[in-house]
Amino acid sequence: MKRSFVICILFFGFSNSIQAQTPTPTQFEQIGYLLEDALLYSKQYLIPATDGAVYQASSAWMNSAKRKKNWQITVGLHGNTFIVPKSDRSFIINNSDFKFLKLEGTEASAEVPTALGNDDSFYLVGDLDGQQVRLKTPKGVNQETITYPYLDVSFALPSGSEIIGRFSTKTNLKRGYYKVYGFGLKHNLSQYFPKLESKKIHISAMSFYSNEDISFDFLDVNTSYGNLGINNLNGIVDTYHYQLSVSxxxxxxxxxxxxIVNTSNFNYVVSGEKGEIENIIPAQYIINQLLNTIEKRKTNYxxxxxxxxxxxxxxxxxAFAFGKFVNFNAGVSYKVN
Known part of the structure; x- marks a missing residue:
């Protein structure tokens, strides 16, 4: 199905090309295979980073389970540290996985970094009807931890509820960036149980939404028809969280x-400056349509x-959050009134 979609779009692009040189049927098919290989690589490269981004956005939303004073405004500054697990720092590629590309040299397989991995790189090559296509595999952030600061603000309502929002500026990674924003509603439950309150035991429930945007340098692919324009890959994650806390x-x-239970919707897109090949085919559009096929919905506990x-x-x-990943958070809050 993916192949037929690529061929259909390529046909549309080529038939509307203003270029004097028309690709041959062989080149037509090979470019389709090249785009499918880029899709295959992108899945394994970026998914560990977007999975980790969900954990980074889940931590330390509730700094207290107590009911706060009516109309109290609290402002906090936090630092979040995500521990990059070794198991998500690399993956194996095999020549047999690809339709167009293969590892340069005699090796049939290699361990390459994910977006969370080290800065090792390899070369992949392919033959576009007699002309070599050669590209370097993308490197990882080469960091054992990913740390970013963010600001949160809370506003206490008379009902024992609390509106909370958080925002981080764009945090530059070695080969990309990360940013997050979100908002939520907390409600104190122990106010209905005076015996618990008398023992200074507090229970609160909270639901919140967060949006994570993580971006990395991707594949710089040059062909005889120009650059493909897939140099940047973004993972955009919409997450709905539900939390129960006892203190x-x-x-x-x-x-x-x-x-905490959360459900995330993942969306992957290539972005950045379009390549010269756009004069012939809508390469970014094709890749983005293919990336829609790997959108996933995941639940974390x-x-x-x-x-x-x-x-x-x-x-x-x-705060220390744990599950599939490990995340640390530390912050200072100030009561404005």
Whole structure:
């Protein structure tokens, strides 16, 4: 099905080309195979990074399970650190996986980095009707941890609810960027159980939405018809989170335990400056349509343990989230009123 779609779009592009040189049927088919190979590579390269982005956006939304004073505004500055797991730093490619490309040299397979991997690179080559296409595989961020700062703001309502928002500026990685924003609604449940409140035990539930945008340099592919214009690959993730938290106050400390369930919708797109080949075929459009076939919906179950220390109008939070991945978070909050 993917191949027939590529051929259909290629036919449309070539038939409307203003170029004097018309690709041969062989070249026509080979460019389709090249685009399919790029799709295959993109799936294994970027998916570990977008999976990790969900964990980065899930942590430390609730800095306290207590009901806050009516109309209280709190502003916090946080630093989030994601531990890059070794298992998601590389994947194996085999010449037999590809229709157009193959590893340069005599090797039939190689271990190449994902977007979260190291900075190793290899060359892939292909023959476009007698003309060589040669490209370097994309490198990873080459970082064992990914850290980014963000700002959050909360506003307490009279009902025991709380509106919370967070925003991070674009955090530059070695070969890309990461940014996130989100908003949510928290409601205190223990207010309905005075016996729990008297023992300084607090329960709150929260639902929130986050949008994660992660981008990496991708494949710089030059052909006799020009660059393909797929130098940049983005993963955009919409995530809906549901959290239940229980806490216990011990003097100035509040110890929180949370269970988080989230559902994410993943969308992958190539972006950036279009290549010269766009004069002949809509290469970016074709790849983006193919990338739609790998959009996925995933559910994660995450545990989180946090400690909040209060000191007058300030509080210090440290949180540890765990599940498929491990994530740390630390922040300082200030009560504005």
């Amino acid at each position: 216990k106050e011990i003097k100035r400390f509040e110890i929180l335990g949370s269970f 995450i545990g989180e343990v946090a400690v909040n220390y209060s000191l007058k109008d300030f509080s210090i939070l440290s």
